Amino acid sequence: MSKEDVLTLDYWCSPFCMRVKIGLTEKGVAYESREEEDLFGEKSELLLKSNPIYQKVPVLLHNGKPLSESMIILSYIDEQWPSPPLLPSCAYARAQARFWADYIDKKLFEAVCGIWRSQGEAVEVAKKGFIEVLKVLEGALGEKDFFCGDTFGYVDIVAIPITIWFLASERYGNFQVETECPKFAAWIKRCLQRESVSKVLTDPEKIYGFVGVARKMQGIE
Amino acid sequence: MGEVQVLGSWGSPYSRRVEMALKLKGVEYEFIEQDLANKSPLLLKYNPIHQKVPVLVHNGQAIAESVVILEYIDETWKGYPLLPQDPYGRARARFWAKFIDDKCYTAIWQTVWIKERKEREKAIEEASHHLKTLENELRDNKFFGGETIGLVDIVSNFFSFWPDIVQEAAGVEIVTEERFPFLCKWKIEFTSCSAIKENLPDRDKLLAYLKAQFTRSAWKY
Numbered sequence: 001m002s003k004e005d006v007l008t009l010d011y012w013c014s015p016f017c018m019r020v021k022i023g024l025t026e027k028g029v030a031y032e033s034r035e036e037e038d039l040f041g042e043k044s045e046l047l048l049k050s051n052p053i054y055q056k057v058p059v060l061l062h063n064g065k066p067l068s069e070s071m072i073i074l075s076y077i078d079e080q081w082p083s084p085p086l087l088p089s090c091a092y093a094r095a096q097a098r099f100w101a102d103y104i105d106k107k108l109f110e111a112v113c114g115i116w117r118s119q120g121e122a123v124e125v126a127k128k129g130f131i132e133v134l135k136v137l138e139g140a141l142g143e144k145d146f147f148c149g150d151t152f153g154y155v156d157i158v159a160i161p162i163t164i165w166f167l168a169s170e171r172y173g174n175f176q177v178e179t180e181c182p183k184f185a186a187w188i189k190r191c192l193q194r195e196s197v198s199k200v201l202t203d204p205e206k207i208y209g210f211v212g213v214a215r216k217m218q219g220i221e
Numbered sequence: 222m223g224e225v226q227v228l229g230s231w232g233s234p235y236s237r238r239v240e241m242a243l244k245l246k247g248v249e250y251e252f253i254e255q256d257l258a259n260k261s262p263l264l265l266k267y268n269p270i271h272q273k274v275p276v277l278v279h280n281g282q283a284i285a286e287s288v289v290i291l292e293y294i295d296e297t298w299k300g301y302p303l304l305p306q307d308p309y310g311r312a313r314a315r316f317w318a319k320f321i322d323d324k325c326y327t328a329i330w331q332t333v334w335i336k337e338r339k340e341r342e343k344a345i346e347e348a349s350h351h352l353k354t355l356e357n358e359l360r361d362n363k364f365f366g367g368e369t370i371g372l373v374d375i376v377s378n379f380f381s382f383w384p385d386i387v388q389e390a391a392g393v394e395i396v397t398e399e400r401f402p403f404l405c406k407w408k409i410e411f412t413s414c415s416a417i418k419e420n421l422p423d424r425d426k427l428l429a430y431l432k433a434q435f436t437r438s439a440w441k442y
Contacts, residue, residue: 053320053354062309065309067309067312067316068316069315069316069319072312072315072316072319073312075311075312075315076308076309076311076312079308079311080308080309091293091296091297092279092282092284092293094292094293094296095284095289095290095292095293096284098286098289098292099284099285099286099289102286102289103270136270
């Protein structure tokens with residue numbers, strides 16, 4: 001397949017965009033990544049045409065056909081390029097994977113951002129909520145290396161990009177994930193050993209810088 | 222193919238989705254009504270994370286979240302497929318199912334409970350906008366799934382009974398034949414299918430329940 005058949009519309013700090021790129025990389029699919037330079041200002045014509053309903057990234061264009069919503073794109077990637085599989089083969093295990101992916105998608109990013117978006121007493125409340133979510137995920141992980149067992153897959157891909165936002169919240173919330181949730185921290189380290197993950201994830205220090213600017217703009221001390 | 226139970230609630234469209242899918246596939250199941258104000262040990266055991274209905278229990282293994290359950294049902298019982306075979310068609314169906322859940326349901330539900338007139342009119346406008354987007358996808362097709370009922374039709378089950386009841390209970394009119402001719406035509410096709418008709422909630426019971434809720438919340442138009 002020639003490189004230009006698979007195009008992703010991206011934004012550098014979006015964990016949702018990173019899910020798509022990790023998925024493609026795991027499958028060995030060559031793709032072109034196009035950055036939305038002014039995502040919060042003037043969106044590109046291609047973005048507006050490819051995702052008219054939400055006007056958001058990520059978008060995947062495969063042979064010109066557009067797809068949006070990161071988890072739906074990830075499922076598409078898994079079904080379009082079946083090897084290596086990102087989901088288990090048995091229906092019940094797949095359902096469990098989808099359940100946890102849905103839980104992570106609904107809870108994790110909101111929970112971590114809630115910390116750096118808060119000030120005063122609200123920070124402690126947000127921190128408590130975030131750690132609760134991590135504890136639930138530690139329960140889901142159990143003694144396994146990855147969410148679905150021995151191999152890195154769908155649920156791990158859904159969760160790992162969000163972890164680049166942890167550093168900012170740790171600093172502003174004055175805590176460490178490694179201390180509070182060592183099992184989850186160990187899972188992060190395992191994922192970072194994968195080439196697809198280390199290649200695609202943005203440096204958490206850059207996210208920390210971005211968060212600092214966002215807090216100033218919102219008047220958060 | 223083993224024992225199947227559904228933990229559900231008579232008035233919940235989410236729980237009805239699961240029953241509709243099982244009926245379409247000719248799968249026998251035991252329905253166990255849940256009192257959500259007084260959660261049963263069974264519900265807490267099978268869905269400890271969200272403690273909500275529906276839950277599907279198949280051979281003692283529990284699956285929660287209605288769309289996750291629908292995908293599991295489709296993968297486990299092959300008769301009457303709910304999703305197309307091709308990855309792009311599947312992605313499109315999942316996209317619309319998510320749009321309905323994220324945008325349409327919330328918007329419509331909210332219109333009923335907003336007390337202030339101007340705010341309610343704004344909410345109705347937003348709900349109508351989302352429904353128009355959905356109707357543009359349906360166009361003149363018999364079902365969202367084409368000639369047969371599919372995932373998106375089942376996820377849309379809410380529209381087949383809720384708007385009428387809300388109109389009668391509260392005088393809030395959203396889905397009219399004039400504004401949504403295709404959705405209204407779809408409603409007739411959808412509810413004429415026996416697997417669906419048998420699984421619509423009791424109209425009088427739902428009407429009485431809504432009216433009681435309105436009285437309790439001192440709702441005024």
